[in-house]
Amino acid sequence: MSLAAKKKAAASKTATPKTGTPTPGSKASSKPSSKTGSAASTPRRGGASTPISVAQQDLQGLHLTEQVDEAELQREREKYRERPVPSMKQEELIAKVKADEEASGKKNISLVVVGHVDAGKSTLMGRLLYDLGELSEKDKVANERGSSRVGKSSFAFAWGLDALGDERARGVTIDIATTHFQTPHRNVTLLDAPGHRDFIPAMISGAAQADVALMVVDASPGEFEAGFDRGGQTREHAWLVRSLGVKEIIIGINKMDMVDWSQDRYDDIVDALKPFLTSAGFASAKTVFLPLAAMEGINVAEHNVPTAGSWYKGPALVDALDKVAVPERPYSAPLRIPLSNVFKGQTAVASGVAVQGRLASGVVQVGDNVRAVPGDVVASIRTIEVDEDTAPYAVAGQNVTLYLAGVDPNQLSIGTVLCPLNYPAPLVSKFVAQILVFDLQSPIIVGTSVELFHHSINVPATISKLLAISEKGQVIKKNPRVLQKGVTATVEITLRPATGSSRQAVMPLETAAENKEMGRVLIRRGGETIAAGMVTELL
Numbered sequence: 001m002s003l004a005a006k007k008k009a010a011a012s013k014t015a016t017p018k019t020g021t022p023t024p025g026s027k028a029s030s031k032p033s034s035k036t037g038s039a040a041s042t043p044r045r046g047g048a049s050t051p052i053s054v055a056q057q058d059l060q061g062l063h064l065t066e067q068v069d070e071a072e073l074q075r076e077r078e079k080y081r082e083r084p085v086p087s088m089k090q091e092e093l094i095a096k097v098k099a100d101e102e103a104s105g106k107k108n109i110s111l112v113v114v115g116h117v118d119a120g121k122s123t124l125m126g127r128l129l130y131d132l133g134e135l136s137e138k139d140k141v142a143n144e145r146g147s148s149r150v151g152k153s154s155f156a157f158a159w160g161l162d163a164l165g166d167e168r169a170r171g172v173t174i175d176i177a178t179t180h181f182q183t184p185h186r187n188v189t190l191l192d193a194p195g196h197r198d199f200i201p202a203m204i205s206g207a208a209q210a211d212v213a214l215m216v217v218d219a220s221p222g223e224f225e226a227g228f229d230r231g232g233q234t235r236e237h238a239w240l241v242r243s244l245g246v247k248e249i250i251i252g253i254n255k256m257d258m259v260d261w262s263q264d265r266y267d268d269i270v271d272a273l274k275p276f277l278t279s280a281g282f283a284s285a286k287t288v289f290l291p292l293a294a295m296e297g298i299n300v301a302e303h304n305v306p307t308a309g310s311w312y313k314g315p316a317l318v319d320a321l322d323k324v325a326v327p328e329r330p331y332s333a334p335l336r337i338p339l340s341n342v343f344k345g346q347t348a349v350a351s352g353v354a355v356q357g358r359l360a361s362g363v364v365q366v367g368d369n370v371r372a373v374p375g376d377v378v379a380s381i382r383t384i385e386v387d388e389d390t391a392p393y394a395v396a397g398q399n400v401t402l403y404l405a406g407v408d409p410n411q412l413s414i415g416t417v418l419c420p421l422n423y424p425a426p427l428v429s430k431f432v433a434q435i436l437v438f439d440l441q442s443p444i445i446v447g448t449s450v451e452l453f454h455h456s457i458n459v460p461a462t463i464s465k466l467l468a469i470s471e472k473g474q475v476i477k478k479n480p481r482v483l484q485k486g487v488t489a490t491v492e493i494t495l496r497p498a499t500g501s502s503r504q505a506v507m508p509l510e511t512a513a514e515n516k517e518m519g520r521v522l523i524r525r526g527g528e529t530i531a532a533g534m535v536t537e538l539l
């Protein structure tokens with residue numbers, strides 16, 4: 001699939017509200033980037049993506065508009081419910097997955113790109129894709145033309161990566177776009193994160209899915225400092241990605257052309273970042289620094305530093321990515337697929353309801369039946385797409401598009417978790433978490449209202465009890481009255497019903513001990529990330 005087409009697909013899911021945060025279900029959009037056989041042969045209709053009922057969808061799929069033959073409709077519905085049979089038992093599948101990985105010599109990793117606004121993230125990724133042959137000359141020329149028309153000709157490479165329309169006019173990335181590329185030993189899924197403060201919720205969704213972060217900083221005079229100061233996004237992004245479980249980080253010190261490849265400037269930036277990254281929880285062995293000039297493609301796909309930069313002997317970006325450690329994937333744990341997208345509206349029922357997400361744990365194959373929670377809906381996996389290609393199975397760590405049979409799209413939403421039939425994730429309205437408190441404007445007290453982020457959703461919640469403050473694993477204070485910046489605390493968190501609803505709010509959640517990825521939460525207040533933590537007990 002061409003990059004332009006991929007971008008179009010990515011752009012089709014950019015429904016993040018420009019101010020405020022996305023709410024569950026708000027990203028549902030028209031249609032995923034499908035090219036499965038069944039989808040291709042399925043009649044599709046244009047039009048608005050307002051949610052429609054299953055019956056209406058059936059009508060669309062069958063091209064019946066007014067005269068409805070109920071019996072015929074029923075037969076068609078039954079047909080949709082015909083399920084492919086899984087070809088392997090779970091244990092067989094896990095063994096095959098491991099053997100396939102061994103044989104391919106390539107491992108899958110997901111990369112999130114973060115950094116202060118305008119640091120050059122999109123330019124860098126555009127350049128990398130171009131140098132790796134993923135962005136054609138034609139795409140690049142079209143991008144150059146398009147971007148100079150709106151008076152931003154230096155954005156030519158970024159153009160390739162940023163989505164369409166609104167985003168182009170403003171020159172700011174507003175939602176996660178995914179693309180794939182390969183290094184000699186890695187298949188990389190790239191999640192391009194927006195740098196703008198308002199868009200951090202979208203970044204959280206990307207970072208929650210990543211194995212490694214590429215943090216881009218701008219070496220130009222004054223710019224690194226602006227991004228690193230309080231209020232700049234460098235610090236918050238580093239905290240966020242680490243809190244979301246990303247252990248490896250590559251720091252691309254970009255725009256070295258602006259400082260004539262000065263080693264002093266590079267060293268100063270490294271010296272400022274190192275202690276900060278350690279305090280944010282990145283082990284120095286898992287931190288790589290490299291100088292770059294993204295626009296000119298220097299030190300991106302090859303170690304081609306100019307004479308002024310001959311002091312640099314380390315890896316080019318592509319070599320650093322090729323060495324990213326692949327975490328042990330929890331294949332044998334029960335399946336958990338938190339959905340990051342549900343395509344409501346135009347998707348015809350015959351090809352299944354299209355959803356996207358990342359396997360937090362477990363394995364799944366075509367024909368498997370899964371239970372969707374909340375809602376307790378049973379669906380059958382009709383088709384699996386990994387990297388836009390159909391696949392017989394998918395495993396923990398992969399981002400997938402799934403086509404589900406036997407389910408109404410309105411029963412699913414962003415945040416729904418697909419689970420095995422006999423092992424659904426528990427639904428929780430209150431839990432205990434151990435949290436690390438970030439930089440705060442005002443302290444956390446009992447009753448503090450927050451937004452709770454878990455994978456791709458955020459829900460209103462209250463810090464209902466402050467249970468303890470600990471240091472190095474020891475409780476140093478019980479029932480504190482306030483939590484200040486920098487402390488590790490045990491708190492009770494209670495979900496609040498959505499505005500206007502009297503129903504008790506619940507969400508699928510597990511303790512971190514049970515399932516690391518399902519037990520990680522982020523806490524924000526008033527557009528600021530104030531804490532991150534692990535669920536330790538479900539109440």
Ligand SMILES: Nc1nc2c(ncn2[C@@H]2O[C@H](COP(=O)(O)OP(=O)(O)OP(=O)(O)O)[C@@H](O)[C@H]2O)c(=O)[nH]1
Pocket residue numbers: 115116117118119120121122123124154155156158171172173194195196216254255256257258292293294295296
């Ligand atoms: N001199 C110089 N300018 C660069 C380089 N890389 C990027 N730029 C410029 O920096 C500006 C911002 O680049 P983008 O790639 O849009 O930055 P971004 O980090 O993706 O920005 P957001 O999407 O808004 O977060 C553009 O004008 C680029 O042309 C570089 O290596 N050298």
